Amino acid sequence: MDYFLELFFSGLTRGSIYALIALGYTMVYGIIQLINFAHGEIYMIGAFVALIVSGVCTIYGLSGFAILILAAAIAAVYAAAYGFTLERVAYRPLRGSPRLSALISAIGMSIFLQNYVLLAQTPDFLPFPRLIPDLAFIEPVAHIIGTPELVILITTLITMVVLTFLIKKTRVGKAMRATQQDLSMARLVGINVDNVISLTFIIGSVMAAIGGVLVASYIGQVSFYIGFLAGIKAFTAAVLGGIGSIPGAVLGGLIIGWSESFAAGYISSDYEDVITFVLLVVILIFRPAGILGKVHKQKV
Amino acid sequence: MNESGRKLLEVKGLTMDFGGLRAVDSVSLTVHEGEIAALIGPNGAGKTTFFNCVTGIYVPTKGDILLHPQGEQTRRLNGLKPNQVTEMGLARTFQNIRLFGGMTVLENVMIGRHCRTSSGIFRSILRGSRVREEEQQIVEDSYYWLNKVGLEKYVNEFARNLPYGAQRRLEIARAMATDPLLLLLDEPAAGMNPYETSALEVLIRRISEEEKIAILLIEHDMKLVMKISHPIYVMEYGKKIAQGSPQDVRNNPRVIEAYLGEEVEA
Structure with missing residues (x-):
């Protein structure tokens, strides 16, 4: 039973990180019908910025949670800047052109950002300091859920609550939902759609960066390549849940997290990636719109 | 009516x-x-294209669209x-209804207030008193409409669960929530039954009189047009063929020809 719970919580932890990244994919897709393939790279850049910040902070003698919060905050700002610029440079000029062009531009940006970090930093794996200290009260259940898992779960939960509040209740959230439902009509009621799109990229990037910082300090290493796999898995989560649907992204992330964790635990850790992509293939065959996705009937 | x-x-x-294709041809x-x-004007005369040019959906090939707000440049x-x-200060509705179907009726109108309000993302999350006051004001304004x-x-x-006539009126409420100087209605009575049409007539008059807002409407329901509007502009094949009072327009041979076809000597 303990073993099951351990796998359950490790799956929940991974799943919530996938969900955090998947939200960025799904929100952007919801508004401009573009798969932002460079999103995984934003996550990776977030982790790198956090690594640099934590290095500097350690010199100044800060420790533990203080570094984590500072690193996450700075990483979020950087990632937001990258996300904003990415949309301006690579996607906005292509708005109105065929969707394939924007998609290719997205893949190009992904390759560019990976190689940029490779050249500017290093091709090697770098150790990432363990920023999350073990908390005493969790000791009795530490074999089921450790402090890092708990911190990740709480952080992602808070992030998602803030996001839900933002989208459901605030003025900008209403503008985002309106833009998602009907972009040109949103313009006509006076919404500056360009700003809404920029904002969507910024929010998605901030969440990806938070995910990057958490994962890096959990796993303990970063490289220029981590964004690729994380991005693909989060993308799978978004498709699984129904791309464009926000609850769908969260659900998809959790399903993938659990299936990976249980596959690794009960079958073999070699199978954890296999399971993810088997799920993707199965979903695409039997329910292409995803679990919570709407099936769009095309009017002719 | 007030032409003053x-x-x-x-x-x-x-x-x-x-x-x-010249869809609209030097119309003033x-x-x-x-x-x-x-x-x-008959179907395909270019009326909706004209609206689309005025509201910025299309960039016109030639011509000027000037707005003279009172006391401003x-x-x-x-x-x-x-x-x-x-x-x-221009707001419009559509021939085929375009509401945000997945949002509530109230939210649809609140969205209309968007461009007149200012709370940004950080202040919205922090929810200071200014944000809450503004939100309260938006809700009140929306209820008014x-x-x-x-x-x-x-x-x-x-919004998508509303009866048809109610959806049309919601579109008008959303447009009015943007505080326009001029309201453009694209076939507001299309698909309405006579009862709904007469309610619409009352609504249009009330907006014009109580809110002091100018209205420009495209409409095929001649009874409604002749009753409430002055002046009337008539388009055919992209060109303006007549303008004037309902009486003038009704008796204009060009207009009769456009609607009924040319008279043939038997």
């Missing part, structure tokens, strides 16, 4: 080409303050984006 007002919207020689039109003007609307045109169009009982319904 100043010029509000002045369109001069508006031309719109789609490739080789003026709407004065307090007026209910109508734009009529004249503004040229050509080439502005639709959201900027809305900010300048929902009451005016008679939709207060539907506030929390999804």
Whole structure:
């Protein structure tokens, strides 16, 4: 039973990180019908910025949670800047052109950002300091859920609550939902759609960066390549849940997290990636719109 | 009716080409303050294209679209984006209803207040007193319009679940929530039954009289047009063929020909 719970919580932890990244994919897709393939790279850049910040902070003698919060905050700002610029440079000029062009531009940006970090930093794996200290009260259940898992779960939960509040209740959230439902009509009621799109990229990037910082300090290493796999898995989560649907992204992330964790635990850790992509293939065959996705009937 | 007002919207020689097709051919039109003007014409005459040019969906090939707000400088609307045109004070509704179906009736109207309010993302999350006051104000303004169009009982319904006539009135409420100087209605009575049409007539008159807002409407329901609008502009094949009072237009041989076909000597 303990073993099951351990796998359950490790799956929940991974799943919530996938969900955090998947939200960025799904929100952007919801508004401009573009798969932002460079999103995984934003996550990776977030982790790198956090690594640099934590290095500097350690010199100044800060420790533990203080570094984590500072690193996450700075990483979020950087990632937001990258996300904003990415949309301006690579996607906005292509708005109105065929969707394939924007998609290719997205893949190009992904390759560019990976190689940029490779050249500017290093091709090697770098150790990432363990920023999350073990908390005493969790000791009795530490074999089921450790402090890092708990911190990740709480952080992602808070992030998602803030996001839900933002989208459901605030003025900008209403503008985002309106833009998602009907972009040109949103313009006509006076919404500056360009700003809404920029904002969507910024929010998605901030969440990806938070995910990057958490994962890096959990796993303990970063490289220029981590964004690729994380991005693909989060993308799978978004498709699984129904791309464009926000609850769908969260659900998809959790399903993938659990299936990976249980596959690794009960079958073999070699199978954890296999399971993810088997799920993707199965979903695409039997329910292409995803679990919570709407099936769009095309009017002719 | 009141023809006394100043010029509000002045369109001069508006031309719109789609490739080789001239959909609107140097049409000029003026709407004065307090007026209910109508734009009529057979199907395909270019009326909706004309609206699309005025509201910034299309950039016109030639011509000027000028807005003269009271006590302010004249503004040229050509080439502005639709959201900027809305900010300048033009609001419109659509021939085929375009509500945000997945949002509630109240939210649809609140969205209309977007361009008149300012709370940004950080302040919204922190929810200071200014944000809450602004939100309260938005809700109050939205209720004002929902009451005016008679939709207060539907506030929390999804817009797509409303009866047809109510959806049309919701579109008008959303447009009015942007605080326009001029309201453009694209076939507001399309698909309405006679009862709904007469309710619409009352609503249009009330908006014009109580809110002192100029209205320009496209409409095929001649009974409605002749009853409420003055002046009437008539388009055919992209060109303006007549303008004037309902009486003038009704007796104009060009208009009769456009609607009924040429008279043939038997």
